[in-house]
Amino acid sequence: MPESVPVRCPACRRAHRFTTPSYPCACGAPVAPPLDPGWVPGTVDHRSWREEWITLRCGCCGLRGEWPRPELGCPCGTVLRIPVAGPGSAVPGSAGPAGRSGRAASRPVPVRTARDAVTAAVRYLRRLGHEDIRRADRRPPSGISLAGRGVLARVGPSDRPVTARDVECLWLTAMTESSACLYFSLTGYTGQARSRADTLRVPLFLLDLTGDPRPVNGPADTLDADGA
Structure with missing residues (x-):
């Protein structure tokens, strides 16, 4: 209990x-x-x-x-x-299955606030093997940035879809830090954002209300299947 x-x-x-x-x-x-x-x-x-x-x-x-x-x-x-x-x-905590660390499946937590969205993104990144996730030092123009060794993620908790400019900003920042990057959004992406992300090979994920990140483009499908 x-x-x-x-x-x-x-x-x-x-x-x-x-x-x-x-x-x-x-x-x-x-x-x-x-x-x-x-x-x-x-x-x-x-x-x-x-x-x-x-x-x-x-x-x-x-x-x-x-x-x-x-x-x-x-x-x-x-x-x-x-x-x-x-x-x-x-x-x-209370009853729960024991297992190995790594990319084992974890139960999602409902997303009701921006903080919940960040928690869901952090949990997913750890599931991919990134254990050192922290708040990024550089504040982005929009959203919340998370950083780990070799990875940079952006969480878009606002009520507007992510734009192509948002994707490009993340990609450019990741390039300067020699890191891979991925985007999490609560409200989805514009058509131009998806097209630009496909060109730049930026994985896009949609955070639904259950807190489970869902791949919405090819790079995200590949990352979700193969891991970090």
Whole structure:
């Protein structure tokens, strides 16, 4: 059973019950962050990329990954950050199949926010074998960039389709860094974007609401079948 603990909002003193979330590892086993037994919840006053992610290790296969830091929203408007035990550790969640690390299938997580879209993209990149995914240092004109060794990915969580210019911008940036590149979008791609991506051999993926990236062009089909 997932760990469940009482939480009191320091702003309004309202009592809550926080249940530890679990995330699917690439091996298929659920991973949940262990809570610090002597913790006191803090508040989220401002957000930064580093503070929103923690390193967890799968208790079944030992694979380490970056996952969202546990948070709880109070009706008063305060967002509570839930402290976890030592970094780099984790415990298996509720029942789940154990397996090997690598490109094993993982259960998708529903995409409701831009953060969910980034999480789904990170999970897919790790499934391809890129374990060192992080937020890219260079901020793109649109979307969110993720980088790893030899790979650059762009996540387009906006309500407009990705354009040919978006694809070209990603490709040019990847070329300067000698990296492969791929694009994830929640709303799809224009016809010109698909044509340009085919010419430049940029894999395009559509993130549906289930959080499962679906290849939408030939390079993406090849990448999905063969891996990184």
